[in-house]
Amino acid sequence: MKFGVVQFPGSNCDQDAYYAVRDVLKQPVEYIWHQSTDVSGFDCIILPGGFSYGDYLRTGAVAKFSPVMNAVQEFAANGGKLIGICNGFQILCESGLLPGALIANNGLRFICKYVNVRVENNTSAFSHKCSKGQALSMPIAHHGGNYYADADTIKELEDNNRVLLRYCDERGNVNDSSNPNGSINNIAGIINAKGNIAGMMPHPERAMEACLGGTDGKLILQSIVERLH
Amino acid sequence: MxxxxxxxxxxxxxxxxxxxxxxxxxxxxxxxxxxxxxxxxxxxxxxxxxxxxxxSRPILRYFSKYKEAIDGAGLENAGIIDIGGGLGVVFKIESHNHPSAVEPFQGAATGIGGILRDIFTMGARPIACLNSLRFGSLDDARTRYLFEHVVGGIAFYGNCVGVPTVGGEVYFEDCYAGNPLLNAMAIGVLKHDDIxxxxxxxxxxxxxxxxxxxxxxxxxxxxxxxxxxxxxxxxxxxxxxxxxxxxxxxxxxxxxxxxxxxxxxxxxxxxxxxxxxxxxxxxxxxxxxxxxxxxxxxxxxxxxxxxxxxxxxxxxxxxxxxxxxxxxxxxxxxxxxxxxxxxxxxxxxxxxxxxxxxxxxxxxxxxxxxxxxxPTYYLKTSEPAYLKDVQNYDLSSIPEPTDYNEALIKLMTCSSIASKEWVYEQYDHMVQTNTIILPGSDAAVLRIRETTKAIAVTTDCNGRYCYLDPFNGAQIAVAEAARNLACSGARPIGVTDCLNFGNPEKPEAFWQFEQCVKGMAEACDFFGAPVVSGNVSFYNETPEMSIYPTPTVGMLGLIENAEKRCTSNFKNTGDVIALISSTCEPDSLAGSEYLNTIHGLAVGKPPALDMDREKRVHEVVIRAIENGLLSSAHDCADGGMAVTLAESCILGKIGADVSMSDCCSNAAALFAETQSRIVVSLPDDGLGALKAIADELMVNCTELGKVGGSKLSVIINDVEVISLDVDELEAGWRTSIGDKMKESGI
The missing domain is CATH 3.90.650.10 (PurM-like C-terminal domain)
Incomplete structure (x- = not known):
């Protein structure tokens, strides 16, 4: 089993994801260069955080035209596990692999801090090690993490249990004061209909070791490892 | 041809x-x-x-490493500090004051870019940024604009390059209104072979x-x-x-x-x-x-x-x-x-x-x-006339506050002391996943991958002290930086300085510069933290006023075992609170934030500093951390004892009962900024061991009280002078800057 971490120009959480898989999960992992057109041999691909292509135009808007994305699309179409974190989530939405969009935070400022997110769906490949309703503590670090989609899309996500994570307080209460960026229904992470693609704004790769402030991120990444085994 | x-x-x-x-x-x-x-x-x-x-060149010769380098092999790579295992750390601080004054967003952004290039041009990977900022009062709309866009510019640039901005400082004083300061610092790590x-x-x-x-x-x-x-x-x-x-x-x-x-x-x-x-x-x-x-x-x-x-x-x-x-x-x-x-x-x-x-x-x-x-110029110096007036100001005429709780709340919400969360939450301080003490404590700590070590970093300078007494003020800046490192468990290994002053062609400004450099050079040598890099920024003046002399100290410390580190928040109900200090001289409010905020006065001779005692205080705390004795350690600085206790309570979300007997006024006991003091907390059963370390180093260790409850209570000579819910203390402190910035617009 092997993880791949895509490196776009401007990715800056690629190394963090790489270390999280290699040093904490103790799983094989390799970088995938953005100009690569072949992603065979990987079981899970991570689109990491950062500012791919400078996030010119819109976050993730240029990355979707990257050569590697055709191969990634095909990989996902064949059922490969694909997770986009932060900028990776933005790229997934821009590419149409996940619905909706991530617009500027409602405060119009970058936010970096630990937040709590409630696990809404604990049966997915990305969350089955969590309990339903569990509040996970993970950092966010973004300027454009305000999840937006039209009413029909939101309804479809909600009705089909495709909301993975929702911003909440430490007790798991979901309300406006626990919503850091204005996301509709406090949505912090979603999955596709098939359940093999996940996108989330919080950074599980930053919450893998107690010394970094938390280990809840392990539940997410470890879920993938166990599902793949 | x-x-x-x-x-x-x-x-x-x-x-x-x-x-x-x-x-x-x-x-x-x-x-x-x-x-x-x-x-x-x-x-x-x-x-x-x-x-x-x-x-500045003739004056910079007071810095021993600088003199060595200039007289010897040149300045090349003077900034590399060996941390063992074939690894070196490089770090530098640089000003971008004037650009930030006229075009705050790009001025600040390019300040970050410039200092990062100084690091990776040496073959080092940048692992952290800090910045030391000075502005006028946030009551002023122009200052809010500058503050918003300087912070925005730092975030814009620093977040994108993927180097965490892990710490720094922000002060607000009227003298910086027309000429704000942006001092950007970056740190990198390299293998010596890759220089x-x-x-x-x-x-x-x-x-x-x-x-x-x-x-x-x-x-x-x-x-x-x-x-x-x-x-x-x-x-x-x-x-x-x-x-x-x-x-x-x-x-x-x-x-x-x-x-x-x-x-x-x-x-x-x-x-x-x-x-x-x-x-x-x-x-x-x-x-x-x-x-x-x-x-x-x-x-x-x-x-x-x-x-x-x-x-x-x-x-x-x-x-x-x-x-x-x-x-x-x-x-x-x-x-x-x-x-x-x-x-x-x-x-x-x-x-x-x-x-x-x-x-x-x-x-x-x-x-x-x-x-x-x-060309090298030897400029005239002249002691400024204002010094005698401000130093000899009669403090006995200052009345005691009628309500100490109110005075404390006022201090906790003043912009210079209030939480800087509004600032550092706009910076990605976690990318690269090495930040093992996040912003908000006394120093940021970063682990060095594939070693057991960590480095601690801080920037410090109290400009008011330097205005009131440049030599002593600069020494205090160094001592405070080292104290901040000690509170995280680190011993200092090097300094980078950013010397912000007025027009050097004015003898008074140049005198301030010379005095500060002399004081700083002596202190850096004493604390074993040589100045290895730096930057001089003159002409920080407008027609209306000059800034306080502001010799910013960026200090780096080493923690041999990253597990042995400490933060400033109180942690456990029942922990003993103790004061590690070097002196029992009566406390004076001279130069304090209390006088500044409550009485609008920047007067008095700043607190005395005995560097030898200061160093022993640090050593006690570092050894106690190394022996795993301490739950928390927090430097007693701006705002004095009361603010230190309040911050440890707020950050720990827990109260404290403190009792002191003091021979000075209550205001001085609470708010004086006496040097060489660190407030620690620890489980009861470690107190004997802590006292033994303190005795060995001839440092005072005074029990102050206990951690617990939801309220901060301070009793002085059997009278309770502070009684405040931690929630109440926190509310104003945490939101003060954000509330003022709500009116800024973006």
């Missing part, structure tokens, strides 16, 4: 560029003729204070420009840094550079990868004075010369003159000297990252920098003359 028969330059022209008549004469002597227009521009910028240190040098070695080796294209931005930025700010400064926005952090991120990765090829023999970043500075400095260092043709430089605008290309301070560019025949390999690395790498010239052996414009010679200058022979 050499340049001959040049006409004299109109004095109006060279004076406008910043050269004096005397300096112009020196230029003609160095050249043996009159300079060309391009040459005079090159001299003006290289001989500005910003690049040439013509005023890159800024030398143009190997005659015949090609010279490449890599990274961004050259535009008209930032022309004469260094000269702009070397004059006072005036009304006209607003029109000097073209002196401010534009930053592209995405390009910088690519440049970091490409440069570090290209250096690994082994084909780069020398490399220098382009900051102040752009191509002029990098060509003449790398040549001067290697004792070589260089020819370049400006028409080979990739430009982003049409019709740029040789003068403009040589003087542009466009960002995200580097000059690389490459092994002959290896240009393609090096260029390919940059191409892989989407960057240009273009040969613009070659290294020569004649000690001259030849600049051609499409084959025509436009400048022919001795590299050493430009780089090293800036």
């Amino acid at each position: 050499p340049i001959t028969n040049t006409e004299p330059i109109d004095p109006k022209v060279y004076r406008e560029m910043g050269l004096s008549d005397e300096e112009y004469k020196s230029v003609t002597e160095a050249l043996g003729r009159h300079p060309t227009y391009t040459e005079v521009g090159m001299y003006a910028v290289m001989w500005s204070e910003h690049c040439g240190y013509k005023y 890159a040098y800024a030398k143009a070695e190997g005659v015949g080796n090609p010279v490449m420009i890599v990274g961004s294209r050259t535009g008209r931005d930032g022309i004469h930025g260094a000269t702009f840094a070397s004059v006072e700010l005036t009304e006209e400064s607003e029109n000097r926005k073209s002196n401010v550079q534009m930053g592209d952090p995405f390009c910088e991120k690519l440049l970091i990765e490409a440069t570090l990868e290209a250096l690994k090829t082994g084909f780069i023999t020398g490399i220098q970043d382009m900051g102040a004075a752009g191509i002029t500075c990098s060509t003449c400095e790398t040549s001067a260092k290697a004792g070589t010369g260089m020819t370049i043709d400006v028409r080979k430089v990739p430009v982003r605008e049409t019709g740029m003159s040789a003068y403009e290309i040589m003087l542009s301070e466009s960002q995200e560019r580097m000059l690389a000297i490459v092994k002959k025949g290896r240009e393609t390999e090096v260029a390919n690395v940059f191409k892989k990252w989407g960057l240009q790498a273009v040969v613009v010239g070659k290294v020569t052996d004649d000690g001259l920098v030849h600049v051609y414009d499409n084959g025509e010679l436009v400048a022919q200058v001795p590299a050493k003359s430009l780089a090293d022979d800036a």
